[in-house]
Amino acid sequence: MNREDHLIAQLSNVCDIVETDTSVLQAKTLDFWPFAMLEAGASERYPAPTAVVKPTNTNEVAAVLSLLNSVGVPVVAQGGRSGVCGGSVPIFGGVCMDLTAMKGIVSLDKDSCVAEVKAGTFGNDLEQELEEKAGMTLGHWPQSIEISTVGGWVACRSSGQYSTRYGKIEDMITGLEVVLADGTIVHTGNNAPRSAMGGDLTQLFVGSEGTLGVITKAELRIWHLPKSEWRRAYLWPSFEEGLDACRRILQRHATPAVLRLYDKTESSFHFSLSDRCLLLALDEGDPAIVSATMQVVEEECSSAERAEESLVARWLENRNDISAMAKWLEAGMMVDTIEIAARWSALPRIHRKITSRLASLNGVLSTSAHQSHAYPDGACIYYTIIGKRNEYSDDQPSAIRVDRTFSSPNQVLYIEIWDTVMNTVLEERGAISHHHGIGLNRARFMRSALGEGFNVLTRLKSSLDPRGILNPGKLGLPSPFGEPAWPF
Numbered sequence: 001m002n003r004e005d006h007l008i009a010q011l012s013n014v015c016d017i018v019e020t021d022t023s024v025l026q027a028k029t030l031d032f033w034p035f036a037m038l039e040a041g042a043s044e045r046y047p048a049p050t051a052v053v054k055p056t057n058t059n060e061v062a063a064v065l066s067l068l069n070s071v072g073v074p075v076v077a078q079g080g081r082s083g084v085c086g087g088s089v090p091i092f093g094g095v096c097m098d099l100t101a102m103k104g105i106v107s108l109d110k111d112s113c114v115a116e117v118k119a120g121t122f123g124n125d126l127e128q129e130l131e132e133k134a135g136m137t138l139g140h141w142p143q144s145i146e147i148s149t150v151g152g153w154v155a156c157r158s159s160g161q162y163s164t165r166y167g168k169i170e171d172m173i174t175g176l177e178v179v180l181a182d183g184t185i186v187h188t189g190n191n192a193p194r195s196a197m198g199g200d201l202t203q204l205f206v207g208s209e210g211t212l213g214v215i216t217k218a219e220l221r222i223w224h225l226p227k228s229e230w231r232r233a234y235l236w237p238s239f240e241e242g243l244d245a246c247r248r249i250l251q252r253h254a255t256p257a258v259l260r261l262y263d264k265t266e267s268s269f270h271f272s273l274s275d276r277c278l279l280l281a282l283d284e285g286d287p288a289i290v291s292a293t294m295q296v297v298e299e300e301c302s303s304a305e306r307a308e309e310s311l312v313a314r315w316l317e318n319r320n321d322i323s324a325m326a327k328w329l330e331a332g333m334m335v336d337t338i339e340i341a342a343r344w345s346a347l348p349r350i351h352r353k354i355t356s357r358l359a360s361l362n363g364v365l366s367t368s369a370h371q372s373h374a375y376p377d378g379a380c381i382y383y384t385i386i387g388k389r390n391e392y393s394d395d396q397p398s399a400i401r402v403d404r405t406f407s408s409p410n411q412v413l414y415i416e417i418w419d420t421v422m423n424t425v426l427e428e429r430g431a432i433s434h435h436h437g438i439g440l441n442r443a444r445f446m447r448s449a450l451g452e453g454f455n456v457l458t459r460l461k462s463s464l465d466p467r468g469i470l471n472p473g474k475l476g477l478p479s480p481f482g483e484p485a486w487p488f
C-alpha cells in the first residue's frame with residue numbers, strides 16, 4: 001500500500017465520509033478567487049488533495065485533525081468555497097475538510113435571542129430555519145448568502161448588506177466551538193453576553209481563516225423579525241459629499257440597516273443616473289427606533305436631492321445578481337472587487353489616490369466604488385475594477401515579475417492593480433481588507449499591514465499548530481511545507 005492509500009485507510013477509520021473521486025478532488029482545488037478564473041486550467045496549478053473528508057460531527061473533526069497532526073499532513077477547512085482570495089485552496093495538497101455536512105440549528109435560547117448553529121450551515125438555510133422555528137433573523141445578508149456558510153463567515157470576518165444595523169459577523173458572535181490542530185475541542189464565550197475573564201478567546205479564532213482551528217459551531221445573537229421598514233433615496237453631486245453625510249448620520253448614533261453610497265460610475269451603471277451619486281437608505285426593526293433613525297437620515301440629507309424610493313426596491317431585487325462579472329470574464333476582461341476600510345479623516349484622500357493611480361495603469365478600463373458599511377469612525381469602500389491587458393510589456397514596474405509564470409497579461413495587470421490599491425491603503429494606514437479576508441491573494445501584504453503584530457500572530461500560530469498543518473500558506477504565515485507554488 002502506498003503512502004496515500006495508507007492515509008485514506010487511516011482517514012476512513014475515523015471519519016465515515018472520505019471521498020477520493022478525481023472529479024471531487026479537482027473541484028476542491030479552487031474557490032471564487034478571480035485571479036485563478038483568468039486562466040483556463042488554473043485548478044491544475046496546485047496538487048489535488050489526496051482526499052476530501054466530510055465529517056458529520058465534532059468528534060469526527062477532532063479525530064481527523066488528531067490523525068493528520070500526528071502524520072504531519074496539511075488540512076484545509078472548506079465551507080461553501082465562496083471565498084474570493086484563494087483562502088480555501090489546498091495549495092500543498094493534503095486533505096480538504098468539507099464542513100457542509102455539519103448543518104442546522106443546534107439550540108435556540110429565545111429569551112436571550114441566541115442560536116447555536118453548526119458551522120457548515122449555508123446562510124439562506126439558516127435564515128429559513130430561524131424564521132420557521134422562531135420568527136427570528138440573524139440579519140447577516142452577504143451577497144453570497146446562498147453559497148457561503150456560518151463557519152466561512154466567522155473565519156473571514158464577513159459583512160452583510162444590513163451591517164450598519166446588525167453589525168459584522170464578529171459583532172454577532174457570543175461563543176464558538178473550535179477544534180485545534182491536535183484534536184482538542186475548545187468552547188469559548190462562557191454563555192454570557194460579556195465577561196472579564198482575560199482576553200477574548202472567541203475573537204482569537206474570528207478571522208483566523210482556518211489557520212488556528214476548525215470552527216464547528218457558533219453561538220449567534222439573533223433578532224425578532226422586523227415590524228417596520230423605511231426606505232429613502234438621495235442624490236449627491238459628489239462622492240465626497242455623500243460620504244460626509246454618511247459620517248454625520250453614524251456620528252449621531254443613527255444606524256440605518258442599509259446606507260449605500262454609489263459613485264457616479266456605479267450610479268450610472270446600476271441605476272442609469274447621470275452625473276450624480278446615489279445614496280440608498282433603508283432601515284428595519286422596532287417602529288420607534290426606525291422612525292428616529294429616519295429623522296436623523298432626513299436631516300443630514302436635507303441638502304441632497306430626493307430620488308425615487310423605487311430605486312431601493314430595484315437594488316433589493318438585483319442585489320445578489322453577479323451575472324455581469326461572468327460576462328466580463330467571458331469577454332476576456334480582467335475583473336475583481338477590492339474592499340478596504342479607513343477612518344473618515346483619511347477616506348476621501350485614499351479614494352482620490354486609488355482612483356487616480358489605477359487610472360494611470362496600462363489596461364485599466366474602469367474603476368468604480370461604493371460605500372456600504374459605515375461606522376462612527378470610518379467606513380468601507382468597495383471597488384470594482386475592470387481592465388484588459390493585451391500583451392506582456394517590458395516596461396512593467398520592477399516589483400512585478402513578468403517571467404511568464406502567469407499564463408495571461410491580464411494576470412500581470414491583476415497583480416499591478418492589487419499592488420497599487422494595497423500599497424496606497426498601507427501608505428495611509430487603513431485596513432487592507434474590510435470583509436473578504438486575506439487568503440492567498442493578500443498574504444504578501446500582511447507583514448506590512450500588521451507590523452510587529454505579525455510576529456505575535458506567527459507565535460500564536462506556532463503555539464496552537466506547532467506542525468503547521470492547518471491551512472498552510474494562508475494569512476501570509478510561514479509554512480513548513482514551503483512557499484506556495486503559484487502565483488507569488
Ligand SMILES: Cc1cc2nc3c(=O)[nH]c(=O)nc-3n(C[C@H](O)[C@H](O)[C@H](O)COP(=O)(O)OP(=O)(O)OC[C@H]3O[C@@H](n4cnc5c(N)ncnc54)[C@H](O)[C@@H]3O)c2cc1C
Nearest residue numbers: 079080081082083087142143144149151152158159210215
Ligand atoms: C458572489 C460573491 C459575493 C460575495 N459577497 C460577500 C459579502 O457580501 N460579504 C462578505 O463578507 N463576503 C462576500 N463574499 C466572500 C465570501 O462569500 C465570504 O468570504 C464567506 O465568508 C466565505 O464563506 P464560505 O463558507 O464560502 O468559506 P470558504 O470559501 O469555504 O472558506 C473561506 C476561508 O474560511 C476558512 N473556513 C471555512 N470554513 C471554516 C471553518 N468551519 N472553520 C475554520 N475555517 C473555515 C477556509 O479555510 C478559508 O480560509 C462573496 C463571494 C462571492 C463569490
